[in-house]
Amino acid sequence: MGGDNSSNTPEDGNGRLAEIMRGSAEVDVEGSLLSGLPHSREIGMRLHMAHQGIGLLSVPYDARLIGDPETGVMHGGVITSLLDTACGIAVMAVPETLVATATLDLRIDYMRPARKALRVWARAECYRLTRAIAFARAVAYHEDPDDPIASAAGAFVLTRPDGEATL
């Protein structure tokens, strides 16, 4: 179901992602903790923090990810990937026990283009959790979350450990 992006997180390459999300392990800020998510790893995405329904991730500037050859600006699709993953991580980082999450829908507003050669950060927040669905929002930015490149809001389907199918 849906755009699976952060499901079954215990399979992280370092085996620590799930623990970090539950707040029982420290995040290695410099470490790439998304190695269990091949696409995220491929675009160099990093997880910096996941705690209490908040996720902080980033993606480096990379010539392979350019969307506009004239300006050298990163493709919007990379920002989409970053915001989608950040929201999924924020949902998994709520103190409740969840097995998996999949994106149901995601809306993204692009406020201004990303600047060339700069890392893009995303801060996501899971602001509401129901039995079946979580709601999350996120902003992408360079230095200041109040000066965003893009913002996102989405709904996420939950799978709980009792295996109950939610949709």
Add this chain to the structure above:
Amino acid sequence: MTPTPLERETARDRALARLIEAVPYNRFLGVVADRLGDELTTRMPFADALVGNPILPALHGGAIGAFLEMTALMQLAWDRALIEMEAGADRAQAIEEGRFPPMPKTIDITIDYLRSGRPRESFARANVQKEGRRVVHIHVEAWQEERARPIAMLRGNFLMRD
């Protein structure tokens, strides 16, 4: 000298290939496009780098979203390129030399994920719903083995630049 129909089609195929290859992120995701008249069908062959969940396995929601957005941008850029090619003379020559009109800018998009993306090739097609003077509203659908069972849909507004 007026080009023959075959020459015209060949020129269009060349222009489309250049348009897609000009964007590094298209190459990174391995996206290509087939042309039927003015309608494009984009294709994203399966690759390990597109996986979001290795256990299922399933395509990354972000990769699917990027593919949809890319399809919208390519269709809009291609529509513009076709107008230039039809205009002939200097404008057609510019396209021939790989100088395309400025890329449209994404204003906002909404992506609905309907089914899990399996580890196989994905396809997408865009339909322009309304073409304003500056803003275009577009719908995109992505599917895998069955056109009638889309895996994801995008609705979006894009700013056309002069």
